[in-house]
Amino acid sequence: MAMAGTVQAPRSSQARARAWLLGFLRFATVIVTTYLGLLAVTFFIGRVIPIDPVLAVLGDHASASAIAQARREMGLDLPLWQQFLLYLRQVLSGDLGTSVLTTNPVTTDIVRVFPATLELATFGTIVGVAIGIPLGVLAAVRRGSLADQVVRLVGLAGYSIPIFWLALVGLLFFYARLRWVAFPGRIDVAYEYTFTPITGLYLVDAVIQGQWDVAWDVFRHIVLPGCLLGYFSLAYVSRMTRSFMLNELGQEYIVAARAKGLAERRVIWRHALRNAAVPLVTVVVLSYASLLEGSVLTEIVFSWPGIGSYITNALQNADMSAVLGGTLIIGSVFIALNLLSDVLYRALDPRTRVR
């Protein structure tokens, strides 16, 4: 790619503008087809599931006339393709529909549940990166040592232990025995009235408003589920860091740097890690994205009102507007994070920059 760039004659500004436009159009097409495919697949899967959506609204005991009325009001008597087109038209006009279960517009629900997941996932990713990368570097540098074995064991455990079990054990130990952390939910009952969220990220909101006691309480609520997710992110990040670092440490420029007499610390953290950081960005972003989907089990155990349990609950009740709305949001987050990782990739790796 870099070669092609250098060989080409300097382009006129017109040609450059056309290239940009083409690039933009290609990008737009990809986005539109991605969204359309996402919606279509989710919609049809939702309709194929053998669950009668009316049951969620009316329950098992309602009369035949009430059921018929609800069916028509929900548009379920129309052919499937017509239902889909109606839904598309609605979404294009900015309306994600109304959730049957919460009776709120899906947009309102998502504004409520997504920040909870965002806060938890961000906390988890920070923990995962802050601990995972140094551990990975350590394991790579001391390859084969006891430290390496321990890091690998920690990573393996993170892959194989069911999060549900770990969450309950964590609660039993840190909450029930030691009383270090708080439970359940995001905030204590005592603050339920006095605290007004702004962004929905409670930790941030409490700090902005200078309510330090609230911030401490919120921290005590988030720290256990956050560290749990962090552990799973750590397991992945440390393993990948280790393998990227091993790859870099075998390169000739490392030998050159050492031969030059640079301090080992500088060789590892400045030279090797900086190069390993390029693929690592993708790893971190992907792990962040997977946490943003909402960890359903963690959310259920900690009564964390996030998007994972919201969508699962909606799916089990065939509440399609909520499922589709949630899927759209998660899809958007994925697309946005992929873009972000592309941008970061370019910033970190000079070879990929457009000249």
Next chain:
Amino acid sequence: MTVHLRKQLIALAAGVSLAVIANGVPALAATPADTLVEAFAIDDIISLDPAEAFELSTAEVTCNTYDLLVRLDINDTSKVVPDLAESWTVSPDRLTYTFKLKPGLVFASGNPITAEDVAWSFERAVKLNLNPAFLLNQFGLTGDNVADKAKAVDPTTFTLTVDQPYAPSFVLNVLTSTVGSVVDKKLVLEHVKPVTPSDENKYDNDFGNGWLKTNYAGSGPFVTRVWKPSEAVVLERNDKYFGEKAKLARVIYRHIKESSGQRLALEAGDIDVARNLEPGDLEAVQANKDLAVASAAKGTIYYISLNQKNPNLAKPEVIEALKYLVDYDAIGKTLIKGIGQIHQTFLPKGQLGAVDENPYKLDLAKAKQLLAGAGLPDGFSVTMDVRSTQPVSGIAESFQQTAGQAGVKVEIIPGDGKQTLTKYRARKHDIYIGQWGSDYWDPNSNAETFTANPDNSDDGKSKTLAWRNAWDVPALTAKTKSALLEEDPAKRAAIYKELQEAVLKDGPFVTIFQQIEVAGLSGKLKGFRLGPTFDSNFLAAVSKD
């Protein structure tokens, strides 16, 4: 990073860890003294409007925040007691019920409660035609006639005219369910939204349903302050309540779905009541001397049903054999310990005419003999739809094992609750295990579904449990109807006894147990009591030390 900054950071980190340690000294948390905090799976709530809500959690919220004309007497469930109504009379032809309201009643909003509010509450429930509307439809109330049949004669007199001379106990029992809640007409009318009339919905407005889904317009001992779906419901004391005022200022239901989470929070003192404890956690709570347990038998029956469209299951001997192939004793001692009691008739204990007889026991020899009599000495294969939650999946596995010993090979099809229910309602199952909760505290609720099947064709409108299992029983259907019109309670009870005996003997229902609702309680609570129904779990009398 300068050395100075680094030092500061280290100091900060040290401070934080000290704070963690200081805070980490085990100390029991406590809920606020004037607040009751309950952990409860409340993700079933879809609306707070009494004309729409029909879920278990909502029943409890509604019964604590709205008033009815009459209420179930939780000390003697065969009686109803006055609530907003001071007295009532039934006309000699048993068609007209006249209720006299207590004087000087007001809603939480301060508006007076009049017979006009009562009439409008009935009218909107019928015209909205939502989930619980069928309760009032039973009296012959329709959108076209409700304004005439349920009306205010004067500000304190309300009359209800029914279409047939029903047993008065039946009419009054139905009126104790939450659909009869009286809403504040003046307040709700301020929030009515216009709608475009269509074929199904002839009315030009939503009767305030859109607003009342998430808001409150009642007069009960508590007012609903907020409902956050799948998070919390907060109730506050209504100081304008006509009766004895609630002892606590506030009730908070927190959504915790997981039984072990509820138990941990109860033990730690972060909640006062745990409402969804499974047998293992319940035992731990019982063993803890700082905690207590409340329990009450509810009107929910768990049963296995046999689709009569399956030729094997339609044989009378097979039906009887399967009733001998359930290990009732083992199920009672382990799977439903503390949360259910073995009960083999379809009327829950406590309802008029309920028979408390459990004639069946696990009896392999008898079952094999019956199967041989049905021409199936080697048994047969059959599927069973089971939703993947306890205790039903455990019971299904136990049944699979015992039935297998007699040669009946049961293949379990696991599924999500709504999924198995959808299949059941389309009667495409062989064997189904499920539960039925009485819609109101009257024997007709269960009799009408277990023993009535007015039209057994595939497009039959009335999807009763008898219909779902293709059990075509015109004689029992007629008998169920006759019980409904029987004025004398003793004679009425006798008919229900006959119906239960018939199902026990020949019906395609293997009734297994009646649910007991349990709650783990903090030792500090006083006066907490679970009622016989989900809409009689009253909280006004609860206090704390």
